[in-house]
Amino acid sequence: MSPIKNVAIIGGSGNVGRPILEELVAAGFKVTALTRATSTSTFPESVTVKKVDFSSPESLKEAFAGQDAVVSAIATVAVDSQEPIIDAAIAAGVKRYIPSEFGVNTRLTPGTTIGKILAGKVAVVDYLKTKESPNFSWTGVSTGMFFDWGLKHITGIDFDKKTVRVVDSGNEKFQASNLHFVGKAVASILKHPEQTANKYLSVASFNVSVNEIIKTIEQLTGTTYAVDKVSSADLEKLGADKLAKGDYSAFGPLVTAWNYADGANKGLTPETSANELLGLKEEDLKETVKAWLVKEGKL
Ligand SMILES: NC(=O)c1ccc[n+]([C@@H]2O[C@H](COP(=O)([O-])OP(=O)(O)OC[C@H]3O[C@@H](n4cnc5c(N)ncnc54)[C@H](OP(=O)(O)O)[C@@H]3O)[C@@H](O)[C@H]2O)c1
Numbered sequence: 001m002s003p004i005k006n007v008a009i010i011g012g013s014g015n016v017g018r019p020i021l022e023e024l025v026a027a028g029f030k031v032t033a034l035t036r037a038t039s040t041s042t043f044p045e046s047v048t049v050k051k052v053d054f055s056s057p058e059s060l061k062e063a064f065a066g067q068d069a070v071v072s073a074i075a076t077v078a079v080d081s082q083e084p085i086i087d088a089a090i091a092a093g094v095k096r097y098i099p100s101e102f103g104v105n106t107r108l109t110p111g112t113t114i115g116k117i118l119a120g121k122v123a124v125v126d127y128l129k130t131k132e133s134p135n136f137s138w139t140g141v142s143t144g145m146f147f148d149w150g151l152k153h154i155t156g157i158d159f160d161k162k163t164v165r166v167v168d169s170g171n172e173k174f175q176a177s178n179l180h181f182v183g184k185a186v187a188s189i190l191k192h193p194e195q196t197a198n199k200y201l202s203v204a205s206f207n208v209s210v211n212e213i214i215k216t217i218e219q220l221t222g223t224t225y226a227v228d229k230v231s232s233a234d235l236e237k238l239g240a241d242k243l244a245k246g247d248y249s250a251f252g253p254l255v256t257a258w259n260y261a262d263g264a265n266k267g268l269t270p271e272t273s274a275n276e277l278l279g280l281k282e283e284d285l286k287e288t289v290k291a292w293l294v295k296e297g298k299l
Helices: 017-026 057-064 076-091 113-117 119-130 147-155 179-191 210-221 232-244 248-260 285-295
Strands: 006-010 030-036 048-052 069-072 096-098 137-142 163-167 173-177 199-202 206-209 226-230
Touching: 006 017, 017 030, 017 179, 048 057, 057 076, 069 076, 069 179, 076 119, 096 179, 113 119, 113 232, 113 248, 119 137, 137 179, 147 173, 147 210, 147 285, 163 210, 163 248, 173 179, 173 248, 206 210, 210 285, 226 232, 232 248
Parallel strands: 006 030, 006 069, 030 048, 069 096, 096 137, 137 199, 163 226
Antiparallel strands: 173 206
């Protein structure tokens, strides 16, 4: 496969899309941001920006012309809309598509309660598999929790009340990635097209437990936090009840139990981690938490 040079990104203004876009630029790719015609998103001057009508195959095909790869960091609410985007990318000669995954390893979810919410993402990867050819391949990326973006949610911390939330024992280690680390993973995938073709890869800045994070916060701030204990069984029941009523806020309790429950087993192992394949180094927990506390105005 010839090297990938031109990369189009969808959702490049978003929570994870922006750091991915920045890392693609830093890695030397020629980046084009595709943004909705109605969008008010702004982009750095170093990228080409194209307004696209995502409901029009012609508009999409035109936008994808000359692109070697498409990275989709499209919003969760729009992941289901990717099949026509994939079709247009293939029609335009795009060689690699990275779908909007970037979280839970959705390959593990069919048949589970959380899998009912993630079915759209699963269907997109299944669809990509049917499109594999000598000219077209895909790579899926599971990142676990967005760590630096989601620390408040991960710990349930209330700085004023000095409380944190711990699920079960709090000792379970889970997969977590900082936003720019996700960007570096995407850039490395596109720098290694042969090694990453038609693979679903899992990466992580580190495996970490909620108790380790709380201990780090306490050490850095010199403050002790009172622990609110919740059981993963209660969270799973809450999520299932919400989902039964069609309430998709079920994802919050379900993903919390999915990751942090005792025995959840969502940490990566040398066998399941693609960090080495992609040349990604483990990041520093204390430095990450410190930078977050500074940003939050707590240090
Ligand atoms: N692992 C985690 O902890 C975690 C956390 C959050 C999200 N995620 C995942 O990461 C991926 C990206 O999520 P995100 O939070 O980064 O996305 P986001 O910021 O909510 O949205 C990304 C971009 O999608 C575009 N977009 C296209 N159609 C849209 C629509 N119908 N409504 C709103 N925006 C639309 C917008 O770009 P334009 O305005 O430029 O068109 C928007 O800026 C998703 O797969 C999501 O599930 C993972």
